[in-house]
Amino acid sequence: MEKYGQYRDKVAWLIWLFIIQWFPAGGILRKANQWCLLGIPGVWWIDLQVDGVRRGSLAQTPRGRLPYPGTIIASSYTSPLDVLYLAAIFDPIFTQSFRNSRHVQPISQETALANCFNIENPLERGKEHKTTDLATLVKQNPGRVIVVFPETTTSNGRGIMKLSPSLLSAAKDTKIFAVSLRYTPADVVTPIPGWLEVFRFIWRLNSRQTHCIRVRIGQPMTIAKLPASSGVSGESSPAASPAGKSNARSRTKEARRSSNFESNFFDTLQAETTQKVAGDRESVGSETTDEEGEAMSAVEKRVLDAVADDLARLGRVKRVSLGVEEKAKFVDAWAKGTKSRK
Numbered sequence: 001m002e003k004y005g006q007y008r009d010k011v012a013w014l015i016w017l018f019i020i021q022w023f024p025a026g027g028i029l030r031k032a033n034q035w036c037l038l039g040i041p042g043v044w045w046i047d048l049q050v051d052g053v054r055r056g057s058l059a060q061t062p063r064g065r066l067p068y069p070g071t072i073i074a075s076s077y078t079s080p081l082d083v084l085y086l087a088a089i090f091d092p093i094f095t096q097s098f099r100n101s102r103h104v105q106p107i108s109q110e111t112a113l114a115n116c117f118n119i120e121n122p123l124e125r126g127k128e129h130k131t132t133d134l135a136t137l138v139k140q141n142p143g144r145v146i147v148v149f150p151e152t153t154t155s156n157g158r159g160i161m162k163l164s165p166s167l168l169s170a171a172k173d174t175k176i177f178a179v180s181l182r183y184t185p186a187d188v189v190t191p192i193p194g195w196l197e198v199f200r201f202i203w204r205l206n207s208r209q210t211h212c213i214r215v216r217i218g219q220p221m222t223i224a225k226l227p228a229s230s231g232v233s234g235e236s237s238p239a240a241s242p243a244g245k246s247n248a249r250s251r252t253k254e255a256r257r258s259s260n261f262e263s264n265f266f267d268t269l270q271a272e273t274t275q276k277v278a279g280d281r282e283s284v285g286s287e288t289t290d291e292e293g294e295a296m297s298a299v300e301k302r303v304l305d306a307v308a309d310d311l312a313r314l315g316r317v318k319r320v321s322l323g324v325e326e327k328a329k330f331v332d333a334w335a336k337g338t339k340s341r342k
């Protein structure tokens with residue numbers, strides 16, 4: 001059964017690469033093909049909940065509470081299934097964010113999948129990619145949703161890493177939706193880069209009959225106006241209270257006991273957001289400076305904090321003070337340790 005499932009996956013991918021991807025965006029055939037790519041390996045149980053909308057009343061949700069053309073999705077980043085699900089629902093333009101850069105790179109769906117493993121897309125080898133800002137990209141594509149992975153690299157889904165300032169390049173009145181994607185079982189994430197992880201992911205994905213996606217969509221926010229519930233405007237959030245911290249710790253311990261997730265490598269990277277990590281840039285007054293020399297004001301920092309807090313709250317995880325550099329160092333150390341044990 002597993003063997004035939006892999007064959008069906010290949011056929012669906014060939015249909016997408018040579019036929020469907022050239023169809024106009026938003027078409028029925030494009031979305032049907034994406035759902036086939038999700039359904040063949042058994043990903044058809046979707047637990048969808050919109051922030052502030054009661055269960056059972058999703059059909060009456062106002063249009064402005066869900067991502068729509070001309071808006072930006074700031075998504076969690078753990079698995080290639082993130083890309084497939086968002087493509088099936090929104091048929092968006094995917095982008096690649098970079099550490100300490102406000103520019104993004106529009107990429108194809110295939111490149112977005114390759115980026116989950118930190119490998120180069122063989123179909124676009126040698127192709128030059130230009131970067132732009134989100135305000136320009138939204139203006140050039142008013143009929144499309146823009147997807148940003150602000151963490152810039154995949155994690156194991158148990159924490160929200162430091163965010164790139166790429167979201168700050170959006171227009172001040174453009175709505176940004178935080179979207180959290182989590183999976184059951186939780187072993188279909190790809191925190192380890194490389195081609196070997198590609199085959200391991202395919203094996204894990206096809207070794208179970210069903211997979212469930214837990215989707216949580218936050219309230220829209222803009223750079224000009226943050227939601228009052230974000231907890232970054234001086235208000236205390238439930239997660240910041242002693243009871244909230246205790247509940248969060250108990251949920252984390254329970255998840256670790258009940259999960260058979262084999263990639264627990266990044267659990268040791270959990271850190272409080274108030275802790276400093278070697279290599280972090282120090283704040284000077286109320287501003288910091290990114291690698292492009294642009295000053296990041298206190299208001300802009302609160303915007304990133306609001307998005308990160310929403311992703312952490314929706315995913316029921318906590319934020320960590322670690323980014324791409326720390327992940328790369330940890331992966332190198334883990335790989336050396338694995339070789340030495342052998």
